Amino acid sequence: MITLINQISEFCGKLAAWMFFIIASMITYEVVARYVFLAPTIWAEEMSQFFQIWATYIAAAFVLKHRKLISIDTLVSHFSPRTQWFFELFSLLVIALFCAVSVYYGSAILNESIQVGRSTSTMLAVPKWMTESAIPVGFSLLLLQTIVEISQHISNPEQAQAISGDIDI
Secondary structure (H helix, E strand, C coil): CHHHHHHHHHHHHHHHHHHHHHHHHHHHHHHHHHHHHCCCCCHHHHHHHHHHHHHHHHHHHHHCCCCCCCCCCCCHHHHHHHHHHHHHHHHHHHHHHHHHHHHHHHHHHHHHHHCCCCCCCCCCEEECHHHCCHHHHHHHHHHHHHHHHHHHHHHCCCHHHHHHHHHCC
């Protein structure tokens, strides 16, 4: 199961990278269409926002897996490796809790949007659930990856310390 979750996180990270490339292509196309041909599109801005929302949320698990989250370890780096291990575990537990809350409330908002039939106020009138569903999906992926990281952190503390801060034991 751990291998499957890691593979899903890797796939989502690569998919997000391609989505950011597509966003750049859409924006470039829009700029050329608008300023060179004086023919702006009605879809480029909204679709680039749509892609950006999805890419950001699905990339979160990949970012955690590779430990590329922003961290400020000025204070923590002065503690012993064992204390640093506990801080890392605490951080992962906070991430898991935040993910669970986000999935719960994100799902409630998504269900409400589907029931009410909300859509964007643009010419495309894209249903809001298409972007709002990125929240429960992305945070579910992040929650699964966090559970994997917690499990690895607990089962192999030496490797977890080496990964989290290149700490010599």
